[in-house]
Amino acid sequence: MMEIEEPATITTESKTMMKEDLSRQEGAYGAKMIGKLKKMKCAVFGLRGAGIEIAKNLMLAGPHTVMVHDDEKVEIADLGTNFYLSEADVKSGKTRAQACEKKLSEINPFTYFRTHVGPITSESVNDMDVVIFADSTPLVKLVEINDYCHKKGKKFIYVSLYGMMMSIFSDFGPDHEIYDSNGDAERSFVIDKLETVPQPFANMGEFLKSYGVSEEKLKKMGYRDKKLACFDVLKTEAQLEVDEKRKKSMSANELLVLLDKKFGHGRKMCGKITTIHRHLLSDGDFVRLDEIVMSESQSGETKKIYKLTDKIGNINTTCEIKTHRSNPNVLYIGDISGLGTYKGGGIGTQVKMPKKTSYKSLKEELSNPTFEIAFADMIHFGDERKAHVAWMAVQKFLSESKRLPYLLDEKDAMRCVAIAKELEIAKSLGSFDEEFVTKAALFARAETNAFASIAGGVVAQEAMKQTGKYTPISQWIHFHSLQMLDRKAAGKPQGTRYDHYITLFGEKFMEDALKAKFFLVGCGALGCEFLKNIAVTGLGCSSKGEVHITDDDVIELSNLSRQFLFRRRHIGKLKSKSAAGAAIEMNPALKEGLKLHNTRVEPKTENEFSDKFWENLDFVVNALDNLKARHYVDTKCIIFGKPLFESGTLGTQANQTIHVPKKTPSYQEGAPPGENQGIAMCTMTNFPYEPLHCIEWSRMMFGQVFEDGPSAYEDLRKSGVQKYLEKTCARA
Numbered sequence: 001m002m003e004i005e006e007p008a009t010i011t012t013e014s015k016t017m018m019k020e021d022l023s024r025q026e027g028a029y030g031a032k033m034i035g036k037l038k039k040m041k042c043a044v045f046g047l048r049g050a051g052i053e054i055a056k057n058l059m060l061a062g063p064h065t066v067m068v069h070d071d072e073k074v075e076i077a078d079l080g081t082n083f084y085l086s087e088a089d090v091k092s093g094k095t096r097a098q099a100c101e102k103k104l105s106e107i108n109p110f111t112y113f114r115t116h117v118g119p120i121t122s123e124s125v126n127d128m129d130v131v132i133f134a135d136s137t138p139l140v141k142l143v144e145i146n147d148y149c150h151k152k153g154k155k156f157i158y159v160s161l162y163g164m165m166m167s168i169f170s171d172f173g174p175d176h177e178i179y180d181s182n183g184d185a186e187r188s189f190v191i192d193k194l195e196t197v198p199q200p201f202a203n204m205g206e207f208l209k210s211y212g213v214s215e216e217k218l219k220k221m222g223y224r225d226k227k228l229a230c231f232d233v234l235k236t237e238a239q240l241e242v243d244e245k246r247k248k249s250m251s252a253n254e255l256l257v258l259l260d261k262k263f264g265h266g267r268k269m270c271g272k273i274t275t276i277h278r279h280l281l282s283d284g285d286f287v288r289l290d291e292i293v294m295s296e297s298q299s300g301e302t303k304k305i306y307k308l309t310d311k312i313g314n315i316n317t318t319c320e321i322k323t324h325r326s327n328p329n330v331l332y333i334g335d336i337s338g339l340g341t342y343k344g345g346g347i348g349t350q351v352k353m354p355k356k357t358s359y360k361s362l363k364e365e366l367s368n369p370t371f372e373i374a375f376a377d378m379i380h381f382g383d384e385r386k387a388h389v390a391w392m393a394v395q396k397f398l399s400e401s402k403r404l405p406y407l408l409d410e411k412d413a414m415r416c417v418a419i420a421k422e423l424e425i426a427k428s429l430g431s432f433d434e435e436f437v438t439k440a441a442l443f444a445r446a447e448t449n450a451f452a453s454i455a456g457g458v459v460a461q462e463a464m465k466q467t468g469k470y471t472p473i474s475q476w477i478h479f480h481s482l483q484m485l486d487r488k489a490a491g492k493p494q495g496t497r498y499d500h501y502i503t504l505f506g507e508k509f510m511e512d513a514l515k516a517k518f519f520l521v522g523c524g525a526l527g528c529e530f531l532k533n534i535a536v537t538g539l540g541c542s543s544k545g546e547v548h549i550t551d552d553d554v555i556e557l558s559n560l561s562r563q564f565l566f567r568r569r570h571i572g573k574l575k576s577k578s579a580a581g582a583a584i585e586m587n588p589a590l591k592e593g594l595k596l597h598n599t600r601v602e603p604k605t606e607n608e609f610s611d612k613f614w615e616n617l618d619f620v621v622n623a624l625d626n627l628k629a630r631h632y633v634d635t636k637c638i639i640f641g642k643p644l645f646e647s648g649t650l651g652t653q654a655n656q657t658i659h660v661p662k663k664t665p666s667y668q669e670g671a672p673p674g675e676n677q678g679i680a681m682c683t684m685t686n687f688p689y690e691p692l693h694c695i696e697w698s699r700m701m702f703g704q705v706f707e708d709g710p711s712a713y714e715d716l717r718k719s720g721v722q723k724y725l726e727k728t729c730a731r732a
Contacts, residue, residue: 024558025061028651029183029469036467041065043128045120046135047096049081049447050159053456054134054463055100059107060564061464067128068104069116070096070135079497081452083536083586087497106567108560122148130155130463134455136404139395146171146362155466156362159455160391162404163443163504165480166451167391170462170473172359179354179468183652187281188704191346192329192712193274194292194315196337198264202325204230204252207259211237223252230255238262253326271312271319271336273348276712278328281321284355287348288318289333295340305353310334318351344713347705357472365475366392367425375477385431387478390440393420397441405441407503408490416441439482443490446500449536453529454479461652470652497587498538514542517616521601521633522623523551523575526647528565530623531579535587545593546616551576552600574598602632611640619643634659634667 026034040063044055047070058066074089074096082096089099097115105113116124122145125131131149133142142158149156150173158169201207204226205218211233221229231247234240240262242250250258281287286305292315302313307320312334324330360370371384393416398404405412417437426432458477465472489506493499502510516539520530531549534540540547555563555570555578565582566575576598584591599605614636622644624630630646637644637659646667647656659666 025561029464030180032179033464033467033469036469037061037063037464039064040130040464040466041067041128042130042132042463043067043069043116043125044132044134045069045137046133047082047100048078048135048161049449049452050161050455050459051134052082052084052100053452054132054159054459055104056107056564057456057460058463059104059111059113060561061460062108062111062561063464065112065114065128066104067114067116068097068100069120069124070100071117072096072135074099076495076497077493077499079587080500080536080538081447081449083532107564120145125149125154128154130157130466132459132463133158134160134459136160136398138399138402140399143363150174150361155463155472157459157462158362159459161447161451161455162391162394162440163446164448164451164482164484165387165390165440165478166455167387168455168458168462168473168477169362169365170359170475171361171365172357172465172472174358176357176359176472177354177468178357178471180352181355181471183470186350186352187279188347188349188701189275189277189279190704190712191273191289191292191348192276193272194294194336194342194346195272196269196335197272198260198267199270199332200260200264200325201256202322204256207256207263208233210263227252227255230259234258234262256325269335269337270308271315271333273321273331273333273346275329275331275348279323279331279348280328281323281331281350283322285321286318286351286353287321287331287333288351289346289348290316292316292346293343294336295343296338298339306334308332308334311338312336313338315339354468359472359475367428369425370475372473372475372477375473375479377479380480380483382431383436383480384476384478385429386433386436387440387480388476389420389423389426389429389431389433390416390437391478392423392425393417393437394441394444396423404444407445407493408442408487410442413438413441436482439485439487440480442487443485443504446503448500448504449533451481453533497536501537510538513537513539515544516540517546517618519548519550519617519620520623521550521620521629522625523549523565523579524553524559524623524625525562526649527551527575527623528563528579530621531565531583532586535583535590538587538589540593541587541589543592546595547590547593548595548597548613548617549576549580550597550599550601551579552598601629609636614640614642617642619645621645622647624648631668637661638666 029037042058042063042065044051044058044066045068047055047068051068051070055066055068072095074085074094076087076090078096079085079087079090082100084100084103085096086099097117101113101115120137120141125145125148131145131154133145146156148154150171153173153175155173156171160167201210208218208226208229209215213229218226227247231242234242294315298314303310303317305318305320306312308322312319315336319333322332324332369388377383394405396419397412397416405416417434420426420432420437461470462473464470485504486506489508490504491502491507491510493503496502498510501513518540520527520534523531527549534547539545551574553575555566555573555575557568557571560566560568563575565579570578576596580594580596584594597608599608601609617640620633620637620642622630622633624633625648634644634646636642638661641661643661644659644667645656646659648654657667657670658664659670
């Protein structure tokens, strides 16, 4: 075992001659976004679980300014989610902002950090670019500040954690410009065929609109209603009656193909491009077309950029595209009917064009919410509506009573239920659920580190979208795990740092958590986050628990922008030793169960990580950055029947999998996306970190430009037009 790195103080003298290494961030975000980020000013109101995570993540990212505010006194239960608070802060009577100020400011000396004290007004945020609320602020105040931000072009983000329910709202104003919607590298493709066709119907709604069905009526129609309405139009307008059996079996795509055939003759013409491989583009993207030969080189007015509605006068230019509803090798551009027939050639390259987006204010979104579909819980689909009603009920209670409902207070919970029943939004959404509202109210004062970590990551990343890179949330996220809560098992607060977890999951859960025995492999970016979570939740933090951690790597300057347990004084020191020292500061009880290693987990070290070692564990958590080590740990978990929690990150992308013996596939059986399938595309294009990645990227680009097109032409020349068309149709 090793000695733990003891905490040290940073003197003013040690801050001089500091260097900043943003290479990892530039690899993930790009130099343009980093330049904008360095000018961004953010305000974070509230420093409970979600607030401290947001502030920490923003300080790591390195904007110009981070201002925090929380005038509430530190309570003992706060230590269960805010990792920068201590029992000494409770005794001293400090506010949360005062208690966190020093440690937050140490994260990044290149970011100007300050605290705000006193009432929150529009003047408080006048010089801020992004305003974030992460506490139980009354709805009236939220609406007031949001209205100010909406009018002044400032980005407004709100997050709340009510027990096991997370709610996030994002408003980027009426005129937000995005220069890169997803951060992916620009794609290219080789053209196989180009033809003039009538514009296809994108969906059943578009077809029905063209035949007089109003937008209002379409909103009320479900999938089946739209389908039947399309059949009615076929019968009345095209005199085509489909039998009942075929109506039921016909898919939406088959129906749209039929509609295109019957009604396409009256539609505006467009250009249909068929690519050799999947183009992987989206509606509204722009592509630069080159080397296309048409029978007429030019027709009518020529432009640099053509929209979908334009008549194209010069084919080798930049065009807006629309994708095919089902065929990944087909996309559409504007009307090319004036350019004659396609003679051959052609490559396309994506061009990322700035685009304006508009977002509604909080006042508008309260009664007519827009839910972010990308964050929808498919297991509990539709629960975001129930969660919105529950959130509104708790907010109304807060406004009435000037406080959140008391923990496990049935009277307060019933008041929230009564409020929810009377809400207009509950009637319009048709989503009132008494048990859902009751659970949300009973546990509204509690919060978990797990939900705080998720909220902190999502909201901090959302704030960075102020730079114009990536698409903001549109506009609500409601996510919950209320099904985990058993009202009978819930325990009463005991005046300890673990009160939130005792309240939510019961005393037995907390006893078992303190006695947990597990192995954390890796103390890098993910490992630092996991170790922080372990400390604040008390996992293994007792004499009966065992927290084994290992990492044989040393800390580098570039690590400091994402591995938040480390400071400049740690550079050159072992990660496991330094991380352990920082985590023990967060919860001194961790020292009782901590077992520190600095050895690589591999066949050569089985004298240290022996059979007895693996048998004694309850589970394993991987925080590794290479496939070989992951496979080795996975093999050990299979042999000894231990659950494995696996995850990984690459730039702004991440994945996680859970492997339970005899219930789920192992890590190696599961074949995580991008692994065991050559080099991941995102690695090559966004953040190549080995010479092989650069070589493979060059080979791929050479192939797309100089091999795919000539190969298709040679295939056409040898096979003849008829056979070549047959093969092309088969691929499509």
